[in-house]
Amino acid sequence: MAKQPQKKKEEYETTGHEWDGIKELNTPLPRWWLWTFYITIVWAILYTIAYPAWPGIKSATPGLLGWSTRANVAAEIAQAEQANAAINERLASVELTAITDDPELSSYAADAGAAVFKTWCAQCHGSGAAGVQAGGYPNLLDDAWLWGGTIEDIHTTIAHGIRNEEDPDARWSQMPAFGEILPPEEVEQVVNYVMSLSPSYEPKDPSLVEASAEVYEINCVACHLEDGTGDQFQGAPNLTDAIWLYGGDYQTVKETVVNARFGIMPPMGGADLSEAEIRAVATYVHQLGGGE
Numbered sequence: 001m002a003k004q005p006q007k008k009k010e011e012y013e014t015t016g017h018e019w020d021g022i023k024e025l026n027t028p029l030p031r032w033w034l035w036t037f038y039i040t041i042v043w044a045i046l047y048t049i050a051y052p053a054w055p056g057i058k059s060a061t062p063g064l065l066g067w068s069t070r071a072n073v074a075a076e077i078a079q080a081e082q083a084n085a086a087i088n089e090r091l092a093s094v095e096l097t098a099i100t101d102d103p104e105l106s107s108y109a110a111d112a113g114a115a116v117f118k119t120w121c122a123q124c125h126g127s128g129a130a131g132v133q134a135g136g137y138p139n140l141l142d143d144a145w146l147w148g149g150t151i152e153d154i155h156t157t158i159a160h161g162i163r164n165e166e167d168p169d170a171r172w173s174q175m176p177a178f179g180e181i182l183p184p185e186e187v188e189q190v191v192n193y194v195m196s197l198s199p200s201y202e203p204k205d206p207s208l209v210e211a212s213a214e215v216y217e218i219n220c221v222a223c224h225l226e227d228g229t230g231d232q233f234q235g236a237p238n239l240t241d242a243i244w245l246y247g248g249d250y251q252t253v254k255e256t257v258v259n260a261r262f263g264i265m266p267p268m269g270g271a272d273l274s275e276a277e278i279r280a281v282a283t284y285v286h287q288l289g290g291g292e
Contacts, residue, residue: 088276096151113284136246136263141290144243146235149292155282161267173235179258190215191254197228200242204250
């Protein structure tokens with residue numbers, strides 16, 4: 001078959017557009033491009049029939065093959081859980097203090113706990129567990145633990161949370177808002193007295209420190225003790241160290257005294273984390289360096 005001669009430019013119709021004397025020719029698209037385009041249309045139709053494609057109100061079209069990324073992920077998770085079932089059972093049943101005595105169990109708990117921490121805890125405590133002072137999220141790397149930093153204490157705090165309404169065994173303490181109890185001059189006195197207890201801050205008005213000892217004794221000793229070292233049983237912080245959950249400058253301490261603080265941590269036990277996962281993240285947090 002003889003090859004058809006290629007048309008010259010003047011033999012094509014124009015689109016009717018012209019710019020500065022230049023006319024736009026209505027030349028046909030290359031045949032290979034057209035066939036590629038038709039194939040992509042056919043492929044798209046077949047894909048939408050075979051695989052999930054079109055979103056609906058509650059779910060996407062399932063496709064005739066029934067393929068699902070969610071189902072694949074769920075299957076992989078189930079497979080991983082099955083593979084770790086034996087060691088998770090050991091982790092959930094052994095004494096908490098004995099976890100570190102078993103090298104295999106200790107290594108697994110630390111690795112699994114790191115994954116749990118990054119998923120459930122890093123949002124508040126930071127990816128490095130150093131906390132966020134502006135939000136009152138404690139640093140887990142130091143030795144200041146309101147309710148104790150032993151692995152048993154950490155496990156209890158994680159499992160039941162702090163000051164929440166969901167778990168009856170949640171850690172609970174509440175500082176009164178002394179702005180509603182004390183006159184302004186006594187608030188000023190006790191703020192300066194508290195700041196004098198910490199080596200990191202100086203009282204704003206040192207002349208008020210001696211006069212405020214009695215105000216502190218009447219209103220604060222029951223929780224923070226006479227020497228200001230606090231009571232872990234009540235979750236009352238130590239006022240004599242350099243660690244302040246919300247900050248130790250004058251205005252921040254005054255805000256705490258006047259309006260009090262009421263940070264909440266949700267319980268992670270039950271529906272959220274399994275016992276093995278709670279023990280794993282407790283082990284991870286404890287070995288970060290701040291655990292007692």
